[in-house]
Amino acid sequence: MKKIIIVGASSGIGLRAAEDFAAAGWQVGMAARRLEPMQALQTQYPDTIKVSAIDVTAPDAARKFGDLIEEMDGMDTLLYCSGTGFSDPQLDDAKLTDTLAVNVVGFARIVSEAYKYFRATANRTQGQIAVVTSVAATKGLGIAAAYSASKRFQVQFINSLEQLAYTQQVNVAFTDIRPGFIRTPLLDPDKDYPMIMTLDEASRLVERAVVKRRRVAVIDSRWRIVNALWNLIPQRLWRHVDITFK
Numbered sequence: 001m002k003k004i005i006i007v008g009a010s011s012g013i014g015l016r017a018a019e020d021f022a023a024a025g026w027q028v029g030m031a032a033r034r035l036e037p038m039q040a041l042q043t044q045y046p047d048t049i050k051v052s053a054i055d056v057t058a059p060d061a062a063r064k065f066g067d068l069i070e071e072m073d074g075m076d077t078l079l080y081c082s083g084t085g086f087s088d089p090q091l092d093d094a095k096l097t098d099t100l101a102v103n104v105v106g107f108a109r110i111v112s113e114a115y116k117y118f119r120a121t122a123n124r125t126q127g128q129i130a131v132v133t134s135v136a137a138t139k140g141l142g143i144a145a146a147y148s149a150s151k152r153f154q155v156q157f158i159n160s161l162e163q164l165a166y167t168q169q170v171n172v173a174f175t176d177i178r179p180g181f182i183r184t185p186l187l188d189p190d191k192d193y194p195m196i197m198t199l200d201e202a203s204r205l206v207e208r209a210v211v212k213r214r215r216v217a218v219i220d221s222r223w224r225i226v227n228a229l230w231n232l233i234p235q236r237l238w239r240h241v242d243i244t245f246k
């Protein structure tokens with residue numbers, strides 16, 4: 001039975017992935033700060049789901065994550081979904097700090113721990129580190145500078161680890177999942193977002209990217225096109241683009 005640990009499994013993409021992987025017969029480790037939503041799912045799969053309260057911004061996060069791996073008697077795939085982000089044109093200090101703490105510090109901490117686990121164990125079967133980044137990683141978005149930069153950090157971090165894995169001969173695959181907009185609690189329920197996907201639509205694509213071990217998966221095909229096009233826009237023109245949501 002394959003084993004996946006989902007960090008950021010109490011809500012949105014992560015919770016849905018936990019539900020779907022458990023239904024598909026995987027052993028699932030769920031981690032986030034809020035235990036209640038994870039325990040609610042665990043009651044449906046008491047033999048195959050383990051849960052752990054982990055705040056990725058806390059210094060004990062790596063140890064607790066290691067404990068969860070041990071409790072599951074190993075891990076084939078880490079799916080890192082924890083994240084926060086704000087529309088923040090005023091550059092509010094609390095929002096900026098929160099975003100960087102979760103998406104940069106917490107992310108690097110957990111992903112590094114997973115890498116070290118695979119370095120120590122995965123030469124028999126290939127491990128996988130999958131991260132839900134964002135299309136926001138590819139261009140600097142003025143209304144969400146910290147979020148956008150934090151997602152760029154995530155992409156570059158796993159690119160770097162991939163190179164390190166070759167050097168250190170660590171048998172691990174990396175998957176970078178970049179959604180556009182998905183209707184989850186992360187988004188402002190009162191705003192309209194372009195080309196927004198339902199969780200039903202997006203979760204299928206997220207999970208396929210994990211199972212097929214895609215290296216980069218932009219979700220969905222409309223966003224793949226937009227993403228490819230806006231990557232062609234030089235910064236001297238990009239700075240004039242007004243991205244605001246009503």
Ligand SMILES: NC(=O)c1ccc[n+]([C@@H]2O[C@H](COP(=O)([O-])OP(=O)(O)OC[C@H]3O[C@@H](n4cnc5c(N)ncnc54)[C@H](OP(=O)(O)O)[C@@H]3O)[C@@H](O)[C@H]2O)c1
Pocket residue numbers: 007008009010011012013014031032033034035054055056057081082083084085102106132133134135178179180181182183184185186187
């Ligand atoms: N929704 C979108 O449109 C969209 C688009 C592109 C990328 N993404 C990315 O997809 C990922 C999942 O987002 P979502 O849309 O599913 O949002 P969500 O429903 O708000 O879920 C966010 C998850 O992150 C966890 N989290 C936040 N702070 C944490 C902390 N300090 N420690 C541990 N876990 C923490 C939350 O759990 P607790 O609060 O219980 O800790 C929750 O499980 C994020 O990285 C987001 O940037 C989302």
